[in-house]
Amino acid sequence: xxxxxxxxxxxxxxxxxxxxxxxxxxxxxxxxxxxxxxxxxxxxxxxxxxxxxxxxxxxxxxxxxxxxxxxxxxxxxxxxxxxxxxxxxxxxxxxxxxxxxxxxxxxxxxxxxxxxxxxxxxxxxxxxxxxxxxxxxxxxxxxxxxxxxxxxxxxxxxxxxxxxxxxxxxxxxxxxxxxxxxxxxxxxxxxxxxxxxxxxxxxxxxxxxxxxxxxxxxxxxxxxxxxxxxxxxxxxxxxxxxxxx
Amino acid sequence: xxxxxxxxxxxxxxxxxxxxxxxxxxxxxxxxxxxxxxxxxxxxxxxxxxxxxxxxxxxxxxxxxxxxxxxxxxxxxxxxxxxxxxxxxxxxxxxxxxxxxxxxxxxxxxxxxxxxxxxxxxxxxxxxxxxxxxxxxxxxxxxxxxxxxxxxxxxxxxxxxxxxxxxxxxxxxxxxxxxxxxxxxxxxxxxxxxxxxxxxxxxxxxxxxxxxxxxxxxxxxxxxxxxxxxxxxxxxxxxxxxxxxxxxxxxxxxxxxxxxxxxxxxxxxxxxxxxxxxxxxxxxxxxxxxxxxxxxxxxxxxxxxxxxxxxxxxxxxxxxxxxx
Ligand SMILES: Cc1cc2nc3c(=O)[nH]c(=O)nc-3n(C[C@H](O)[C@H](O)[C@H](O)COP(=O)(O)OP(=O)(O)OC[C@H]3O[C@@H](n4cnc5c(N)ncnc54)[C@H](O)[C@@H]3O)c2cc1C
Numbered sequence: 001x002x003x004x005x006x007x008x009x010x011x012x013x014x015x016x017x018x019x020x021x022x023x024x025x026x027x028x029x030x031x032x033x034x035x036x037x038x039x040x041x042x043x044x045x046x047x048x049x050x051x052x053x054x055x056x057x058x059x060x061x062x063x064x065x066x067x068x069x070x071x072x073x074x075x076x077x078x079x080x081x082x083x084x085x086x087x088x089x090x091x092x093x094x095x096x097x098x099x100x101x102x103x104x105x106x107x108x109x110x111x112x113x114x115x116x117x118x119x120x121x122x123x124x125x126x127x128x129x130x131x132x133x134x135x136x137x138x139x140x141x142x143x144x145x146x147x148x149x150x151x152x153x154x155x156x157x158x159x160x161x162x163x164x165x166x167x168x169x170x171x172x173x174x175x176x177x178x179x180x181x182x183x184x185x186x187x188x189x190x191x192x193x194x195x196x197x198x199x200x201x202x203x204x205x206x207x208x209x210x211x212x213x214x215x216x217x218x219x220x221x222x223x224x225x226x227x228x229x230x231x232x233x234x235x236x237x238x239x240x241x242x243x244x245x
Numbered sequence: 246x247x248x249x250x251x252x253x254x255x256x257x258x259x260x261x262x263x264x265x266x267x268x269x270x271x272x273x274x275x276x277x278x279x280x281x282x283x284x285x286x287x288x289x290x291x292x293x294x295x296x297x298x299x300x301x302x303x304x305x306x307x308x309x310x311x312x313x314x315x316x317x318x319x320x321x322x323x324x325x326x327x328x329x330x331x332x333x334x335x336x337x338x339x340x341x342x343x344x345x346x347x348x349x350x351x352x353x354x355x356x357x358x359x360x361x362x363x364x365x366x367x368x369x370x371x372x373x374x375x376x377x378x379x380x381x382x383x384x385x386x387x388x389x390x391x392x393x394x395x396x397x398x399x400x401x402x403x404x405x406x407x408x409x410x411x412x413x414x415x416x417x418x419x420x421x422x423x424x425x426x427x428x429x430x431x432x433x434x435x436x437x438x439x440x441x442x443x444x445x446x447x448x449x450x451x452x453x454x455x456x457x458x459x460x461x462x463x464x465x466x467x468x469x470x471x472x473x474x475x476x477x478x479x480x481x482x483x484x485x486x487x488x489x490x491x492x493x494x495x496x497x498x499x500x501x502x503x504x505x506x507x508x509x510x511x512x513x514x515x516x517x518x519x520x521x522x523x524x525x526x527x528x529x530x531x532x533x534x535x536x537x538x539x540x541x542x543x544x545x546x547x548x549x550x551x552x553x554x555x556x557x558x559x560x561x562x563x564x565x566x567x568x569x
Contacts, residue, residue: 013520014519017384017385019385091359093359093360118500119381121363121382122360123362124350124362125350127318127351131354134429136430138318138347140343142494152436158344158446159440159441159495160439160441162438163437164434166433167432176501208358209361209389211387212389212390213388214385216384217385217386220547223546226550231561232561235565238530239568242509242548244508245568
């Protein structure tokens with residue numbers, strides 16, 4: 001089985017977000033970057049499936065060279081090789097088109113990625129890639145097993161879950177508890193250094209959307225404290241002051 | 246030309262978040278001079294579909310093929326594309342959800358349309374088309390220009406103010422839409438659907454009562470459930486709570502779980518880690534109950550009670566019951 005796992009390179013979940021250049025650029029200063037947490041789940045399950053079936057796993061990132069440490073980490077976790085499409089991804093459509101282009105050349109059985117990136121939170125790249133390749137896509141996948149050419153998928157739906165069986169190839173957006181995050185071991189880190197990381201140039205595309213300006217939410221007002229022994233006051237305030245009840 | 250809105254159905258009626266999307270689309274159509282058309286798929290109650298008119302829709306295209314009764318984003322995207330062609334739609338709107346994103350993405354790829362998901366307000370249209378969107382899981386916003394001819398917007402809850410005055414008493418005309426379904430969209434077999442039928446959905450609920458590790462164990466949830474029941478609220482939880490199987494996974498709220506935007510979010514025994522806050526920062530009002538006055542959640546709250554939740558919760562429930 002040939003597996004492709006697409007990863008994002010994103011600010012750590014605890015990072016404080018700010019902007020520079022008159023609010024037109026993210027201030028990357030001092031921000032630790034990580035593999036997107038959802039992509040990390042996808043990668044972990046991908047590695048497990050590869051080990052079970054004896055296939056290959058390629059990790060793909062659309063982005064610039066500052067992502068290489070995260071790509072190496074993915075190799076240390078268990079990917080066999082990596083491809084980086086050397087571009088500053090403009091938006092979901094652009095990213096998806098680059099992924100689809102790589103996938104067309106390599107015919108993967110399974111394309112895994114996180115349900116969404118934690119920078120733009122769009123959650124649409126798997127669907128776009130699926131449609132561009134003319135294959136089915138499902139998200140958010142919480143459990144995934146492969147038996148021959150068929151995937152059994154447990155997926156979150158509004159207020160519950162759905163289990164479905166679908167033939168490969170598939171594009172899947174993943175989330176927990178599909179697998180436990182894997183931490184690279186020493187041997188993994190050593191071998192990752194010599195695994196191939198191929199850098200390719202993007203296919204050119206018309207620009208669909210451009211971010212213009214960033215902003216931060218208005219700061220919260222102060223929290224009104226209510227003594228615990230007068231808890232019922234809260235309900236009154238929610239009715240008369242906040243006008244919710 | 247029509248602004249086209251895809252609506253999700255729940256038991257044959259249009260979901261609340263989708264009605265908001267209809268109102269959102271109608272506001273855009275006012276500016277562009279377009280008509281407002283809605284697409285509904287699968288089994289529906291016609292008198293419920295007509296209600297899209299109350300929110301500004303002129304007509305509802307209803308594709309009633311029973312193959313569409315079961316959620317299928319592949320087929321839905323196909324039908325949405327067909328409707329977009331028929332209506333010559335340049336602006337297509339969906340409400341943000343797992344299904345909404347999936348349908349929007351596949352339709353955008355078919356239509357070669359620019360897509361923005363997570364839209365938080367109305368577009369600015371004058372020569373160019375710019376929409377505000379939430380990014381970094383609610384920690385920031387971006388204004389994004391969409392340059393493509395066809396535009397797909399996936400709109401978050403509360404992207405427009407909904408008040409009584411935006412609701413009209415006009416019904417929409419419901420037309421049957423005959424769609425062409427492709428076998429390739431039906432290759433998957435659905436083995437099982439588990440849905441707690443009576444439960445209020447977290448993304449639709451206007452009040453949510455949520456519990457964290459401070460609840461100390463699944464056997465202690467009753468006081469929280471009692472308050473939720475008194476308020477007519479849905480229940481949620483923090484990640485460790487669902488990881489520990491104290492509560493079902495679909496209640497998990499936060500960065501790696503569901504993002505919610507209710508009018509009122511009541512957090513009980515949740516410390517307020519940044520990853521949890523990321524899932525609730527769209528809430529209009531936040532109440533925090535925590536025994537630790539230093540809990541970070543108080544910084545994000547509108548009202549706070551420092552105290553033992555097992556003493557506070559029954560008092561709140563009592564007070565809510567006394568309201569009625
Ligand atoms: C990549 C990543 C993603 C994550 N995603 C999420 C996510 O989506 N959602 C999420 O929730 N977390 C997420 N987390 C975990 C997050 O960092 C916190 O660990 C988690 O939110 C803490 O849950 P909690 O508040 O229930 O528990 P704790 O932090 O243990 O807090 C328990 C609170 O209960 C209070 N308490 C205890 N007893 C009582 C009592 N009797 N009365 C009143 N108060 C009491 C305590 O003072 C404390 O503040 C993520 C972490 C990472 C690294």
